[in-house]
Structures are given as structure tokens and as C-alpha cells.
Amino acid sequence: MTGFRIRHLLAVVLGLVLAAGAIAGCGGGQEQATTAGAIEKWTFATDHEFSVRPDGLPELQKVYGFEFEDIEIMDLGVTYGALKDGKVAAAMGFATDGRIAAFDLVNLEDDKHFFPVYNPAPVVRKEVLDKHPELKDILGKISPLLDTQTMINLNAEVDVNGKDPKEVARQWLLDKGLIGEKAPAPTKGKIVVGSKEFTEQLILGAMTVQILADAGYEAVDNTGLAGTDVVRRALTTGEIDVYWEYTGTAWLVHLGHEEPLTDSEECYTKVKEEDLAKNNLVWLDYAPFDNTYTIMMRKADADALGIKTISDLARVINEKKK
Numbered sequence: 001m002t003g004f005r006i007r008h009l010l011a012v013v014l015g016l017v018l019a020a021g022a023i024a025g026c027g028g029g030q031e032q033a034t035t036a037g038a039i040e041k042w043t044f045a046t047d048h049e050f051s052v053r054p055d056g057l058p059e060l061q062k063v064y065g066f067e068f069e070d071i072e073i074m075d076l077g078v079t080y081g082a083l084k085d086g087k088v089a090a091a092m093g094f095a096t097d098g099r100i101a102a103f104d105l106v107n108l109e110d111d112k113h114f115f116p117v118y119n120p121a122p123v124v125r126k127e128v129l130d131k132h133p134e135l136k137d138i139l140g141k142i143s144p145l146l147d148t149q150t151m152i153n154l155n156a157e158v159d160v161n162g163k164d165p166k167e168v169a170r171q172w173l174l175d176k177g178l179i180g181e182k183a184p185a186p187t188k189g190k191i192v193v194g195s196k197e198f199t200e201q202l203i204l205g206a207m208t209v210q211i212l213a214d215a216g217y218e219a220v221d222n223t224g225l226a227g228t229d230v231v232r233r234a235l236t237t238g239e240i241d242v243y244w245e246y247t248g249t250a251w252l253v254h255l256g257h258e259e260p261l262t263d264s265e266e267c268y269t270k271v272k273e274e275d276l277a278k279n280n281l282v283w284l285d286y287a288p289f290d291n292t293y294t295i296m297m298r299k300a301d302a303d304a305l306g307i308k309t310i311s312d313l314a315r316v317i318n319e320k321k322k
Contacts, residue, residue, distance in 0.1 A: 037304025042317050044068040045079040045091035049227050050293065055116060055252045055260060057092070060295075063114050066314035076198050077159070080105070083296060090313065096148060096200060096291045098156020106302050107294040111309040115293050116248035116260030117267050120146075120204065121286035123250075123275070124242045125235060129282050132189065135242070138215050139284050141178055142207055146287035151200065158199045165199060169206035179214035186218035194240030195223035196231050200291060204244040228253060236279060247271050247286060264290065 050056040051073060061067050072088060079091035084103040093100060095107060122139045129135055157168045173179040191212050195205030205223030212219035222240050225231050232254055234240045247267040251257050255274055261267035264286070272283040295310055307313050 036298075036300035039089045039301065039305075039320075041070060041089065042068050042320070043070040043072055043088045043090075045072050045074050045082045045088040047076040047079065047092065048073050049076075050092045053253065054258065055114075055248065055293070060114055060310075063112055064310050064314040066317045068317065080159075080296075083298060086298075089297070089301070091296050093294050093296045094198075094200065094291050095294045096151040096155055096289055097159065098152050098154075099159050100294075100296065101152070102156060102160045104299050105296045106299040107296055108302070108307065108313055109309040110292075110294075111311050113262050114260070114310070116251060117262055117264045117290050118246035118248040118292045119264050119268060119286040119288070119290055120244045120246050121268070122208065122242050122284040123235065123245045124282050124284065125238070126276065126280040126282050128191070128241045132191070132217075134215075135191070135212075136284055138211060139208065139242075142211065143285040143287045145176060146289050148289040151287075151289045151291070154203050155199050158203065165202035166206040166210075169203050170210055173207060173210055173214075179210055183210070183213040184216050186213070186216055188216045188218075190218040190220060191242065192220040192222050192240045194225050194231050194234050194243040196228060196243075197224050197226055201244065208242065208244070235281065245283075246291060247283075248292065250275060250283075264288075 044057070046057055051071065052058070057071070068090070072082070074082060079088075080093060080097065080099040080103055082088050083091040083105060084099075093105070093107070099105070100107060121143065124135060154168055154172060157163045158165050170179070174181070193205055193208045193212065195201040202224055205221070209219045209221045209223070222234075223243075225234055225240075228249060231240070231243055232245070235243060245254075247264070248260065250271045251261055251267055255271065255278070261270065268283065268286050275281045275283060295313065297307060297313070302308070305312075305316055307316060
């Protein structure tokens with residue numbers, strides 16, 4: 001077992017223990033009922049970032065006109081296990097996470113189109129791309145091959161099967177014929193690659209490092225930095241040269257717009273133009289998969305309560321309060 005796998009398993013176990021302890025402390029030690037649809041308390045699990053983002057929980061509750069009875073802040077990724085194990089009634093997740101199907105969870109339809117599109121693309125500082133224009137073609141080989149089911153499968157290899165993100169990325173690149181078995185000696189200069197800390201970002205970052213190394217660059221792995229703000233700041237300050245960002249995140253968080261965009265091409269085009277003009281950041285081609293936020297429930301509960309959309313969820317929670 002690799003060091004990553006050991007750390008991965010320990011992190012999952014520790015996270016679930018902490019999540020269970022936190023919920024027990026705030027909810028009197030009562031787990032959610034095991035009978036499908038018998039929700040004793042509408043507790044929602046979320047990571048900290050989603051709990052405060054402009055496209056996150058506070059505004060979601062305003063738009064849909066409801067409030068969860070309790071909010072539990074957990075480490076990123078722990079929400080899936082807490083929901084599966086009945087510690088909470090609903091949770092935030094990401095649409096391309098492989099644990100949704102594996103844990104028999106379901107994404108509720110965002111029927112009011114609250115969440116923007118989140119197509120990922122490599123973002124490079126202009127000075128770096130000017131020096132190495134071939135980066136556009138090299139990284140452009142990855143993006144069109146990443147559809148939704150592909151990304152779900154890759155994420156599941158890590159989060160469900162316990163594989164190392166670097167191993168998963170390498171095998172996919174090999175299978176697609178994008179890299180050789182052994183990278184050549186670097187001759188084209190240094191490119192520092194960053195990423196956020198969750199599984200999908202680690203995979204995308206590893207793909208970037210490995211395809212650049214295969215192309216002859218000294219690809220420095222600085223992936224897994226932290227959350228959105230930290231990685232963006234690392235790019236703008238020159239600590240890293242490239243990372244994958246999501247169009248919706250850039251539009252709402254980095255560029256400060258209030259109204260979400262729900263069309264992939266429109267969002268990408270506007271973000272690409274504005275980020276270049278204001279920040280000298282170049283967005284390369286985006287991938288077709290949309291890793292938007294999602295509100296999840298256990299499928300058995302959702303079926304029993306007739307909840308298919310977030311509006312349905314709001315209705316059920318509001319009726320319980322009457």
C-alpha cells in the first residue's frame with residue numbers, strides 16, 4: 001500500500017470520526033432515522049468554503065426560500081460519508097464526484113438554475129504563455145477528452161477505490177496516448193503547476209505535471225495547495241504558473257459578478273476576456289464536463305419523500321416547521 005493510500009484511508013476515517021463527533025455534540029447525539037424518509041432533523045453538511053461563497057449556501061437558501069434546521073461544517077469530501085452513514089439529512093457535493101453513485105446518493109435538480117456552470121480550464125499567466133506558447137497545444141490535448149462520465153470515473157478511482165491521484169492521472173494519460181512510459185530529460189524550462197486540494201483538482205494537476213514533463217519541461221508539482229483563494233493568489237503572485245480553475249468560480253468569486261451564468265460557452269468567453277484584460281491571465285480551452293455544486297440526499301430518503309428538486313426539498317422543510 002502506497003503512502004498516499006495509507007494517508008487517504010486515515011484521512012477518511014479521521015474525517016468521519018470528527019464529523020460524527022461534531023454532529024453528536026450539536027444534535028444531542030441523535031443520528032438521522034434509518035427508515036427511509038423519516039428525517040428527524042434537517043441537518044446539512046457542507047465544507048467551509050461553500051458555507052460562505054456568494055454562490056453557496058446562504059444565497060441558495062434565500063433563492064429557494066428555506067433554511068436547514070442545522071448546519072455542520074466538515075472537511076471537504078467528508079460530507080459524502082456523513083450523508084451515506086445517516087449522520088446528516090442532506091449535504092453539498094460536486095456533480096462529478098464518483099461517490100454519489102457508489103454511496104447510493106442522488107443530486108437534487110437545481111430547478112431555479114441557481115448554480116452557475118463550472119467548466120474547468122487551465123489558467124496560465126500571460127508572461128508564461130508568451131515565453132512558452134506551445135503550452136496551449138500541449139494542455140489543449142487534455143481538455144476535450146474530459147467529459148462528465150470520464151471525470152466521474154477518474155474521481156471514483158481515488159475516492160472509492162483508494163488509488164493515488166497521480167497514478168490515476170498517469171494511467172489515463174497513457175491510455176489516451178498523451179504521454180510515453182518515461183519522460184525525457186527536461187530541456188524547455190521550468191513550469192510550476194498548482195491545484196486546489198480536492199480529488200478532482202489533484203487529478204487535473206497531476207495530468208498537467210505529467211504531460212508537461214513528457215513534453216520536455218521541468219514540471220514542478222505544487223499541487224494540493226489549499227482552497228480557491230490561496231491557489232488564485234499563488235498564480236497572480238507568480239508562485240505557480242498554471243492551474244485548473246472553474247469558469248463559474250472565476251466569474252463570481254475572482255471577478256466579483258453577482259449574477260451567475262448558466263451557459264458554458266458564454267461564461268467561458270466572458271471570463272476569458274475579462275481575466276486577460278484585468279489580470280493578464282489566459283484561459284486555455286475548457287473541458288466539457290461541468291463540476292457544479294450539487295445538493296445531495298440519500299436516494300432512499302428522496303424517493304420516499306418525493307423530493308426530486310431543491311424546490312421540493314424547500315417545500316418539505318418548510319412544511320415540517322408549520
